[in-house]
Amino acid sequence: MAELSGRQVVLPESRVPIVAEPDVLVVGGGSAGLAAATAAARNGAEVMLVERFGYLGGLASGGLIILLLTMDDGAGRQAVGGVCQEIVDRMERRGAVHYPPEGQWNDPDSQLVEHYSRWGLVWGRGPHRVRYSVAFEPHEFIFAADEMLQEAGVRPLYHTWACEPVVEDGVIQAVVIQNKSGRQAIAPRVVIDTSGDGDLFAAAGEPFELERVHPWLWFLLSNVGDLEEAFQGSKGFFFRTLGEGRVLVPWGGDARTKLRIDATDPVEVSEALVECRQMVKEEAARLRGSVPAFRDAYISLIADQLGITESRRLQGEYVMSRDDLDRSFADSIARTGHWTKYGCVYNIPYRSLLPKGLTNFLTAGRCISVDHRVNHATKEIPPCMATGEAAGTAAAMALEDGVGVKDVDVRRLQARLRQQGAILE
Ligand SMILES: Cc1cc2nc3c(=O)[nH]c(=O)nc-3n(C[C@H](O)[C@H](O)[C@H](O)COP(=O)(O)OP(=O)(O)OC[C@H]3O[C@@H](n4cnc5c(N)ncnc54)[C@H](O)[C@@H]3O)c2cc1C
Incomplete structure (x- = not known):
């Protein structure tokens, strides 16, 4: 039993069972x-994925960030393919996406640009051109993701937090998890940290940077009247989305919070959730009261997690900076355009997924090793999927070749990624 000792609690020395020994653990x-779990499993690894909530997608589903920005380079060429393109295709088969066909990419036609801007698919300072960006249904993303994990044979463990890595000589030997069964451990051969906040690399003592950010709750309004009238009659900020009479209200609409939080501090996150929910309520009421098309609209869905653009970023083997825009890397394993810029790309080196110390560890997604500027581009969903796919593929190849993840043959990794449909420089 735990004991009180003054202002502290002393936990008893405890032993927790190792409940699984997969090749790859995705956190x-x-x-x-x-993307990481799917790619690792498709490349022959036995994969487990732990997730603190009960569904896949993170911000891309529960956070209602239901816009893939962007899959092109802003000059009419596709920059992200692979698993990201696959999930678009899967959702498309169920009629759950809206995006410009290839013939329209890079088109400066003002009517087309206006059409896609209203869907939230064109951003940044003009002069604008049509981008290859995709609006989608959040639950369809989850359905497609479920299918992908099942088909690849990944074992998901939901409602489970990964809390503590057990590190010996630079190797993560096990990860302690917590769920309704109490504390348990998983002993994988390779760990991929896709927690967004870098929970595992932080707990393992790897260096990182932490950014304080504005928190947001995106939400959906349904039963909106004439959308044309809504766009004409409102100064508010909302996008068309899939489904009749529905709009997506990003960033709390007109209401803006001054708050900047540390997304790894549960007290600040809790306070922000309450404030952002209040803002959602007020913004919906404001739209109902001020724009006739919104008179009968109602809130049909609020993001169940705060929109957090940034928190911890690994300071790994290579930290990308803004000077790396349009730069070539011999070890590039993904590329991405910039959602507010035209005709430029970041090629992402494998080293930006690797920590300085740990030897059986990779990270992917919004917490990879880049600076604040570059994060603006690499945090977007398409590049998160691209780095995830690279990390999963690299983990499986390291096991296949019997080497550490830092010694993966990058040329073979690049060839494998291309075979899988990934787009590299
Ligand atoms: C306000 C806002 C607007 C944005 N706009 C766009 C946009 O329009 N288009 C675009 O493409 N991108 C946009 N982005 C960026 C994009 O949504 C995210 O950066 C991207 O979805 C991050 O993906 P990820 O997998 O790295 O992290 P997340 O989506 O955060 O996924 C991390 C997952 O890990 C789980 N997790 C965390 N810690 C643990 C733990 N210890 N144990 C177990 N599970 C854990 C979480 O529950 C979550 O499911 C926006 C982001 C924000 C916040």
Whole structure:
């Protein structure tokens, strides 16, 4: 039993059972974790994925960030393919996406640009052109992600937190998890941290940077009247989305919070959730009261997690900076355009997924080793999926070749990624 000792609690020395020994453990089932787990399993690894919530997608589903920005380079060429393109295709088969066909990419036609801007698919300073960006249904992302994990044979463990890595001589020997069964451990051969917040690399003592950010709750309004009238009659900020009479209200609409939080501090996150929910309520009431098309609209869904653009970023083997825009890397394993810029790309080196110390560990998604500027591009869902796919593939190849993840043959990794449909420089 735990005991009180003054202002502290002394926990008893405890032993927890090792309940699984997969080849690869993926921590966090957001877009990056989905891609990492799927790629590792398809490349022959036995994969487990732990996720603190009960569904896949992270911000891309539960956070209602239901826009893939962007899959092109802003000059009419596709920059992200692979698992990201696959999930678009899967959702498309169920009629759950809206995006410009290839013939329209890079088109400066003002009517087309206006159409896709209203869907939230064109951003940044003009002059604008049509981008290859995709709006989608959040639950369809989850359905497609479930299918992908099942088909690949990944074992998901939901409602489970990964809390503590057990590190010996630079190797993560086990990860302690917590769920309704209490504390248990998983002993994988390779760990991929796709927790978004870098929970595992932080707990393992790897260096990182932490950014304080504005928190947001995106939400959906349904039963909106004439959308054309809504766009004409409102100064508010909302996007068309899939489904009749529905709009997506990003960033709390007109209401803006001054708050900047540390997304790894549960007290700050809790306070922000309450404030952001209040803002959702007020913004919905404001729209109902001020725009006739919104008179009968109601809130049909609020993001169940705060929109957090950034928290911890690994300071790994290579930290990308803004000077790396359009730069070539011999070890690039993914590339991404920039959602507010045209005609430029970041090639992402394998070293940005690798920590300085740990030898059986990779990270992917929004917490990879880049600076604040580059994070603006690499945090987007398509590049998160691209780095996830690279991390999962690399983990499986390291096991296949009997080497550490730092010694993976990058040329073979690049060839394998291309075979899988990934787009590299
Ligand atoms: C306000 C806002 C607007 C954005 N707009 C866009 C946009 O329009 N288009 C775009 O493409 N991108 C956009 N982004 C960026 C994008 O949504 C995210 O950066 C991306 O979805 C992150 O994916 P991820 O998998 O790295 O992390 P997440 O989606 O955060 O996934 C992390 C997963 O790990 C789980 N997890 C965390 N810790 C643990 C733990 N210890 N144990 C177990 N599970 C854990 C979480 O529950 C979650 O499922 C936006 C982001 C924000 C916040």
